[in-house]
Amino acid sequence: MLKRTHTCGQPRLADAGKTIALNGWVNTYRDQGRGLLFVDIRDRDGLCQVVFNLEHASPELVQQAKALRREDVIGVRGILRLRSGEPNHKLATGEVELAAEELEIFNKAENPPILPDDHDAEKIGEETRLKYRYIDLRRPRMQHILRTRSKVTKLARDYFAANGFAEVETPLLIKSTPEGARDFIVPARLHQGMWYALPQSPQLFKQILMVAGFDRYIQICKCLRDEDPRADRQAEFSQIDLEMSFVEREDVMTMMGGFAHAVWHDILGYDIGRIEQMTWQDAMDRFGIDRPDLRNPLEIREITDIVAGSEFQVFQQAIEKTRAGRSGCVKAIRVPGGAEKLTRKMTDGYSEFVKQFKTGGVAVAKFTATGFDTGVAKHLEPFKDALVARLALQPGDSVLIVADHWDTATKALGELRLKVGRDLGLVNESEWRFLWVIDFPMFDWDEDGQRWVAMHHPFTSPNPDQFHLLESEPGKCLSAGYDLVVNGSEIAGGSIRIHRMDVQEKVFKLIGLTKEDADAKFGFLLSALRHGAPPHGGIAFGLDRLLMHLVGTDNIRDVIAFPKTQSGGDLMIDAPGPIDEQQILDCGMKVTLLEKKS
Template sequence: MIKRTHSCGDLRDSDTGASARLCGWVNTYREQGKGLVFLDLRDRAGLTQVVCDLEDSDSELVEIARGLRREDCIGVEGKVRLRDGGANDKLETGAIELVAERIQVFSKSKTPPILPDDHEADKISEDKRLEYRYIDLRRPSMQNILRTRSQVTRIVRDHFGNEGFLEVETPFLIKSSPEGARDFIVPSRQYPGQWYALPQSPQIFKQILMISGCDRYLQIVRCFRDEDPRADRQAEFTQVDLEMSFVDRQDVMDIMGSFATRLWQEILGVDIGNIPQMSWHDAMEDYGIDRPDLRFDLKLVDCGDWAGDIGFRVFDDALAKPNPRVKAIVIPGGAEKMTRKQIDGLDALAKQFGAGGLPVTKVTADGFATGIAKFLAPHADRVREALGAKEGDLVLFGADTFDTCLKVMGELRLKLGRDLGLIDDAAWKFLWVVDFPMFERDEEAGRWKAIHHPFTSPMPGEESKLQTAPGDCISAGYDLVCNGSEIAGGSVRIHDQAIQAKVFELLGLDGDTAKLKFGFLLDALQYGAPPHGGIAFGLDRLVMLLVGTNNIRDVIAFPKTQTGQDLMSNAPGPVDAEQLEELFVASTAPEEED
């Protein structure tokens, strides 16, 4: 067997005259006249041109060389020489070629249904690429993603290991306690009628590890959520999970920030600098979203001081609603820049997110023109000063409840950033969002919902509000945002059993229900629980950012489709009746017709 001495990306002009052995796949093949065969040999490290001089080779080598086709898996032994026809500057190995003296075919390939060619990938349906994933993964871009993902996990283990974290595994077969997304459930053969669940996160177990004296915990863990189909979600995903004892919010943010700084430096060569903090309230008021993209400005402008004075019914109706907001986006030079078609598109987007419409106006030298100008004209100087608007600007308004107004204006801001080319694609803008409310009101259910999760602690000094004003209680939660994407989220946890019981009560879990679902945590909290906090980040989404893809399936070796299927292995699939029988499970699904 030919055993390689180099990868297909290693050889350089300094290796000229040396013997080398390479192994890989035939990327391209061509015969030049009757005397030469050229092929590009590929492995995960790169490409090397191999040349077979048929006139100077023995008959066995000639026969093998002429029989090669794309994606055959081979080994080649030969001598390195400078290319006769000049270097190929597009390849790192482009200065040399390997003159074959021996070729061994490890495995012939059928004519592949797809080719591992990055230039052709967009022409192939994603379903076809997922069906033949073992070929699709041979593409250089996919190999680079796998390599980057491996680099990230290596840095995770090295960085946090040096900070004293212990890598501890938590169970995959746990008790079901559905909160939010549905659990994947697993029947127990030994306990008929009883079920395990696959974990949506290791949250409770990592808290118990803190109570157990573990002090600092790390896990790169698979998590499972049986969610409705979404383009950016996978039913199984990988999370990097951390927990620390005897810490406050800043301690966790500092250690996560140092990791992010190292990661971006080592992977991309980028210094992200100090990560600023912004309160949830400021993020919502200024950007309309709790994960603002700071690569462009275009802040929302509050109009509450004057909106009720101009006699515009849309504003008046909004201000009569509970917790109202009137906001504006001022587009510099937008009066000339924005077409009627673009403005109509923004109006349609606003309606899509719950607005009744999109009031607009243009700023002129002496006031306003078009749209709602007649309502603004009597107050022109006051309004222009409040908006910070100049002649030639276009102003968009939103007016509704806090939730609806800010949702609409936040979406409009993001679209304008993209459409007007305001986003610096080369920039990396990190931000800690802090001081989240602990709860939001679920009006349909008539109870409170946790903004993060039910184990998040109030900020110090906020505990009394759990009794008097839960809606005003600020949590010790924090999210790390990068370029408008949340890449990590965490909190200081509740370590007092009485506070945890009160939070469960506010969330509509009476004592018996809380005991049934989380009794082992409530019990553990009574045996000397340390103050503790942690954070988790999605490995898949982090790698998406680092490699610059918007498709989560690109960064997972064997992903599911948007509808949860594995097209390569045909999962999910049926199981034998005997398997169901021994699990005491019966299917009620309608039988498929032949």
């Protein structure tokens, strides 16, 4: 085998005159005539130009060189020299070329359905990219993404090891405890009729590691959830998972904030500065979402108290709505300069846009030096002074108003805020805005099931001053949960955990788990809590979504080496697929397909 002395991106002018060898793929092939044949050879490190002088080469070398085609795998040896013609300043090796003296063809390639220098992924088509993933991954963009992923995981291991964390692997075959998404299940051949589940997260195992005295745990793990398709979701995904003992909320947030600083500094050369904090209620009130994009300067303001005396039926009917203990409301967004920037076509479109969130539409008013104009102006004019003060209105601004139940109005205006920000180009795409969202409600009321459900998960502790509300007013109880948000995307989430068995049993009871159900599903956790569980908390960083931000893609499949399609299939290996009937029988099973409901 003709073994390389350099990678294809290493040769430099200082190496001129040396005999070197390169291994790689034929990236381009150019027969210039005049007895010269040019080949660009490519590997993980870059490109280097190779020149075959056919007039002075041996007949064997000439025959080999003329037979080369794109994506052939070769080894080539020769003398490195100053590049003939103009240097190629786009390449690190652009000042030199290899004058070939020896060639070995390791493997001939068929005509590829994808070429590594095809930069337009949309033109290639995702189905083709996933079917021929081994070629798609040769593209420089994909090489860069996966090498960035490798840097991030190494950085994570180094950072947390330096802070006293032990990396511990948790099981992949576990007990099914369906409390969130649907489990992937695995039949147990040695225990026929019984099943394993694949883990949706290592949550309970990492808590048990704290009970076991490991103090600080880290794992880069796979999580699997049998969820319905979504563009930014994969059935199997990776997270940077950690847990800490004898900590409070700020300790975990400080540790994870330090990691975020390290990642953005080392990968992007960006200083994220101090990470802001905001309560869940403040985020919902001001931005209409619990993961606000702070690059967008638009904010929501509630004006219910100001317009409560209005005779406008839309306002009055909204204010009278009550659901889950919350009354209706009237909310508004001030759009600076909106009188000129927002066209009639745009505002009509906004009314249609918000209807998908089950509200009636958007009321629009322009504000001038003399007062409100157009739309609902006559209904706002009596409250002009109070509205000017509340919304900080200036002449030339526009006001967008939604009146409905609190949940509906908040959701609609939150989404509308994002759309208006995009339409008017208000978001600085080069900026990174980080935010900790804290003080989430502990529970949410499920109207269909007529019961409380845990907003994070049922192992999240109440805030230290909120324990008494578990029994008296669970709807007002705030949790010790926290989410890390960047540019409107949640990239990490965690909480301080319940470490007392009596509190855990109360939470189980609140969410409708009987003592028997709790023992059957979580008896091992309750037992651990009875045997000396320390105060502890943790967090998980979504590795795939983190990478999406770092490399600038909105397609989660770009940052995973071998992803599934949106419907959960693997086009390269043609999975899922049938299995041998004997394997089914060995598990004591038979397959009966049910007709799908129409």
